[in-house]
Amino acid sequence: MRSIVKLWFLLIVGLGLLASACTDDEPAPPIVVEPDPDPDPEPEPNEPAVEPTISNLLINQVDEVIIPTYFDYQEKVVSFTAIVDDFVSAPTESSLNAVREAYLQAYRSYQAAAVHNYYATSNVDLVNTTNLYPIDVTLLDELISSESYNFNTTAQRRANGYPALDYLLYGDQDVLAAFANDPKRTAFLQALVGALQTKADDLVQRWTGTLRDNFVNNGGVALGSSVSVQLNRSLVYYEEHIRGNKVGLPIGRLGPNDTPIARDASKIESYYKSLQDNSDETALELVRVAVEEMEDIYLGSTSEAGDGIGYEDLLLAADQESLDTDIKAQYQQIYDQIAGRTLITGDENLYNSIQALITLYKSDLFPVLNVQDADGANDGD
């Protein structure tokens, strides 16, 4: 037995020597994100004195980032509903303008709400029932005249939500006359806005209910943890909707390679308003709001409250300042691209800057935080 022990000992020593012979000059130590509270917090001067742990991150995310976003959305939609009611009772140029303004406010707020496309938000299918574009005008006209609509059905997805409102509020030469001439159109407008409000109320109720605690208690970074769900699902939203639908599809950058390559401005978000404005400024602003919400998740901040615990703080706790700098610089580059243009189409720089953030997340942020990509569910080795 003693000889075996000796053999093992020799082997372990030998292994160490062997491996050190093929040493990598590796300056940075590997990073382990600790799911449990870290014993030695070092509060920075301007940072709140909260330790950058997963559980503090989750509390901050749900209480300061997610729930306020839905409260804001609910508030904007409630006010939108009231203003629509005013318009219906007294349709004038000024009440129509008030509706348009309230519409834009709600649409902007929606952009932030949709980024959190996980848990309750994906369960109520917010994105698919609220913002699929381009719309099917024929279908929309049919629905209006038939007076039978159910805003939760799949069949009606292409005549629903903000894209349908975009058409109703900006799609005609004389929108006021279009409403005045067709009471069914007015009824549709009211019903649609009512459906948006029902959904917004539902979301607030769900997020502030048991989900809030479940979100906080689902710790760690494994697949299915709140961190993994939030990062993966918001990034999927970013890829599909912000990169893809908002920018990639209109500029003809993304898609199957064997269909004709063409730019298609009709695929732009808020298309009818853009036609009227002869500029994509609204669509660009919607992109900006959506990207800002992504950044809020990263920083752990909302525009109103200060900076709480976000993924940035986990990176800093893991000595990854350079990655943090790169990610923030990438967000800034996107904002600069948006600020410097009036059309979504044109060059591909906006698309490329949006894309570069995905690369940073997937190839750097995720591995450093030990968050696994949610793809694939089969055996691996």
Next chain:
Amino acid sequence: MVPIFILAMRERSIQLRNWLFGRVSIAPLVVFRIVFGALLLYSTYRTYSQGWIHELYIDPTFHFAFFPWVRPLPGDGMYYVFGLLGVSSLGIMLGFGYRICAVLFFLLFTYVELIDKTYYLNHYYLVSILSFWMIWVPAHRWFSMDLLLFPSIRSTTCARWQIWIFRCQLSIVYFFAGLAKVNYDWLYRAQPMATWLPGKHQLPVLGSFMHLKLVAYLFSWAGCVYDLTIWIFLLWKKTRVLAYIGVLVFHIMTGILFPRIGMFPYIMITSTLIFFSSDFHERLLSLIGGGLKDDQVTSAELKSVSHGSRWPTWLLIGYMVVQLFLPLRYLMYPGHLFWNERGYRLSWRVMLMEKNGYTSFIVRDPVRDVRREVDQSIYLTPFQEQQLRSQPDMMIQFGRYIGDRFVAQHGYSPEVYVKSRISLNARRSQVFTDENYDIYNNSHPFRDGWIQAYKR
């Protein structure tokens, strides 16, 4: 001098041949046949019940075939293939139509494995190898249903090599799996264990230690030492029982920690039984009514020395040389193995890397001068996309496929570029491919340095 040397060689080779073809108890083979057959049956059922036949072989429109001519069968064909796999593994287990079933299982299983690189797993490769050797051993000559039909094939012995081929193969698996772990990341950074283990914090008892760096180091070092040496302790009679307890603990533990390794722990737990002595297996068989009586095994048959002919010995030696060569073939390629993955498969490298990153394919239409990023989800399943992301040979396959589709649509060649950043074992990411290198119109991307050098 020379004649003596040759004589000595010949003497040695005769000794080796006599040893290889000496007769030993058939019991270990019979037990192996039963447990391995049962495992194959369960594994086939598992693939079916998880819905993987459809998901992996029918749903995808594109496959990363190992050879272009290996394709899944159309329609419900793959269900029949798996049905036959189930039937043949049952046949192996019961020893019913054993040889036919072994041939059928080996061919069909290997065919299925060659359909798509996405699903490549070292333990599937091992199943292919083990089932190949099942063809050549008479595991059905005792305690099998074939004996009811052909009583004359009954035998209590087999050639020694027919048991040792499995022992050697399993030893090779362990040894090279261990050798692959002797690297800087594994031993000195505890990567990728330090990435994976903290995610296991919800496990009972163990979970609360998983975030400790020390645990990651412990697992890494223990795993390495285990793989490098366990086969020695299994071969050595004195330590065998203890070593097998080690096998149980190690594989059950990894099975709990990493459920995604699937059947691997069970394959190793059952197949390493073959390291046990004939006595052990004979007792095991007598428990289930297939005991060999002492006098039967020590019969004249056992003592009869059968002189194997020369060429099977050389084939066996040749096979072993190939098995030793394959895991080391990466040395022929330049660059960092974990980075370019040339010579990575068929080498018993398991759980060594965590690669993350982002890879996009850009198709440029040279006539209209437009560039377009391929929406990979149109052609690939999420699992395929995930595997494609960091494996260069799959990137080339996919790039060519996309290019071919473009040609079919437009009648002229596009340019296809791969833009990729990859992070290896929780480091910052690096540029992986030369994004200005057209992989569609150049035929030797590797030779041309398309994969960017790994910077430490």
